[in-house]
Amino acid sequence: MGAPYLMGRRGWTKIKRRDTSEAIVGAITGTLTRPQLLVLGRHDTDGRLRTVGRTTTLRPEQARQVAEHLAPANPGHPWEGVQFAASWGSRDVLDVTLVRPGAVAEISADRAVDRGGVWRHPVRFKRLRVGMSPGDVPGCGEADPSRARRP
Template sequence: MTWTLPEPMLATSVPDPALRPGWASEPKWDGFRALISVDAGRVVLRSRRGTEMAASFPEIVAGAAQLPDATAMDGELVVWEAGRLAFERLQNRLQRRGAGASRAAGEWPAHFVAFDLLRLSGTDTTGWPYRRRRAALESVFASRRLSAPWALCPSTTDPDTVREWLTWASVGMEGLLFKRLDSVYEPAVRGWRKYKVRETTEAIVGAITGSLAAPSSLLLGRYDDHGRLQYTGRTTTLAQAVSSAVAGLLDLARRGHPWTGWSFSAGWGSRETLDVTLVEPELVVEVGVDVARDASGRWRHPARLHRARLDLSPGDVPRMTAPPR
């Protein structure tokens, strides 16, 4: 009987980064979730949503020769650049095939950070408890002396180590994953927990979706070092009460708005454009954002509106800066 990769196990967001007794924690990587299997020389590299990615990452396929036959792992594809996770480089590689993919592999090589073992030398391990799967995964790395493109994701039951990982946001680490030590691997089930590192900061409202009387979301900006208002991201959909409160603080844009003629995508990497209304860039708001940024410093994920900051002017808002390279 042919063995097929299962659906990936999923995680539920939690607001607290504390490590509970009976659980282990792993760093949460800013990359592409991927499952890989090697069976009689055939390599399958699949995304979380089932997209086959082997053609885009020939270095991962070539590296599969290091793995035991009839073995499968769950993990994250990442690209490092100048000591930081570079998600945009990874994103650019998805469209490459053939010679283009080979050139990209030389310029922006990907690594597969393995964090779970699904099959080992023909044995399905998804019914094993996490602690046993983890021990077997570590044994594979040690006995096979796996090297690039393979990397073993750290795992710990030590709360002090977990607290240290929370300081890794500067290199693009998103947060933490939590896995119960006695839990089996359940495809498509949200049995894990995840905590994303978030920061509270300020931005300027430059446009809205919805109407001026009932804005649906806020498009946010920051000034760059040349005094130009740059788009930095969008909020999540506003609750009705919040929308009403913000509406009274906004004015329709006058002539000469810095975003006149601009178009805005519905999400990071999306080709869908938003129908927006420009407003005077005067209102400062406080938002919560995670650490995911693109190459220009924009927030890849929607920001959570906390409150309007009527005590601040646009000049008080931090400048738009790109991540360090």
């Protein structure tokens, strides 16, 4: 632990920590029958659904599982008119379809979290949590959304 960093030399080991948590599916890319990736949200302290990240591309079996639980968004979706960046720091915009925010996804995320509880890197979709409701999902805005739980 006391060894200095030496540029261009291998001596340190980088350990990436991932945590499993939940988020609400609020939008997708692709179609309702074949989603490609999920745009995820969590409720803030005022009850508004805030974007906290997106998944990597879904595998075909994951896309089929998710598609069974998607429904088109009703008018007044909290993300109407919002544009989503294709990647962190990018000016490219994702072409998304808003969905009814009722499906809860279990995800695996690394520890890189921005202020406001937004994951800096795409998260990995693990499965749908069909026994959970959006109210069971941790709130956003905590310093570490992967470990925070709402009372």
